[in-house]
Amino acid sequence: MSAKELNLQIDTLCRELRLATLRKEFETVAAEAARETLSYEEFLHRLLELEYNRRIENRQKAHIRQAGFVQYKYLHDINRDDLPEDAAAKLPMLERLDFIKTGQNIIFSGNPGTGKSHLATALGISACQQGYRVLFTTVPRLLTQLRESRSQRYLRMVENRFEKFDLVVCDEFGYISFDKEGAELLFSHLSLRCGRKSTIITTNLSFDRWKEIFGDPVLTAAMVDRLTHKAHIVNMNGKSFRVKETRQMMEK
Numbered sequence: 001m002s003a004k005e006l007n008l009q010i011d012t013l014c015r016e017l018r019l020a021t022l023r024k025e026f027e028t029v030a031a032e033a034a035r036e037t038l039s040y041e042e043f044l045h046r047l048l049e050l051e052y053n054r055r056i057e058n059r060q061k062a063h064i065r066q067a068g069f070v071q072y073k074y075l076h077d078i079n080r081d082d083l084p085e086d087a088a089a090k091l092p093m094l095e096r097l098d099f100i101k102t103g104q105n106i107i108f109s110g111n112p113g114t115g116k117s118h119l120a121t122a123l124g125i126s127a128c129q130q131g132y133r134v135l136f137t138t139v140p141r142l143l144t145q146l147r148e149s150r151s152q153r154y155l156r157m158v159e160n161r162f163e164k165f166d167l168v169v170c171d172e173f174g175y176i177s178f179d180k181e182g183a184e185l186l187f188s189h190l191s192l193r194c195g196r197k198s199t200i201i202t203t204n205l206s207f208d209r210w211k212e213i214f215g216d217p218v219l220t221a222a223m224v225d226r227l228t229h230k231a232h233i234v235n236m237n238g239k240s241f242r243v244k245e246t247r248q249m250m251e252k
Helices: 003-017 020-035 040-067 085-094 116-129 139-151 155-164 180-191 217-228 241-251
Strands: 106-109 134-138 167-173 198-203 232-235
Touching (some): 003 020, 020 040, 040 116, 085 232, 106 116, 116 134, 139 155, 139 180
Parallel strands (some): 106 198, 106 232
């Protein structure tokens, strides 16, 4: 069999076995192996390592895509000197992602524009890259989904799916108030995860103001109690990034 025929056979076999990276790279690696006088085992190891690393990379990209992030923000993009003091102090611990293993929540609470959503998104993407199943949603979007699932009678299926995520990021908590049904739906849904799975919440309201969006003081107290139990509370009050960026643009 000629070299050309052999390469065609290898290409066909790789297609059938779905070894996309190996199919693409085997000729290049074979040439490298010849130049470097690699053993057969070293050549095979290099090929398989390329295939493995590409699959891991593709899996990470799929997890990030499926999580539903509104925008892609990464931990290395964060200017830590601009973070509120409490966030800057706690971030080195949080980015280890141990809170996911222990099923602890994180609540980023503070005034607008201080990086709450950026931090929550960056931790979520980091979790995807570590192989965790993540869901990103805003509280208004989640509430709409819950209402629709109730009307279509598949709420339990949505609840089962929601429970299984290793990490759920709920952004924009406190931007809208709820009626009684909405408050109860949100409470029961988030309560499913408490103590077992991790949830990150970003909010511009202090806990004593949560009753403004829930309406019911008893329900509010129960929600705060469950979400904050053994949770990492991060004070995000500080100078607004957006105001700073606007000023810089105006100065230019």
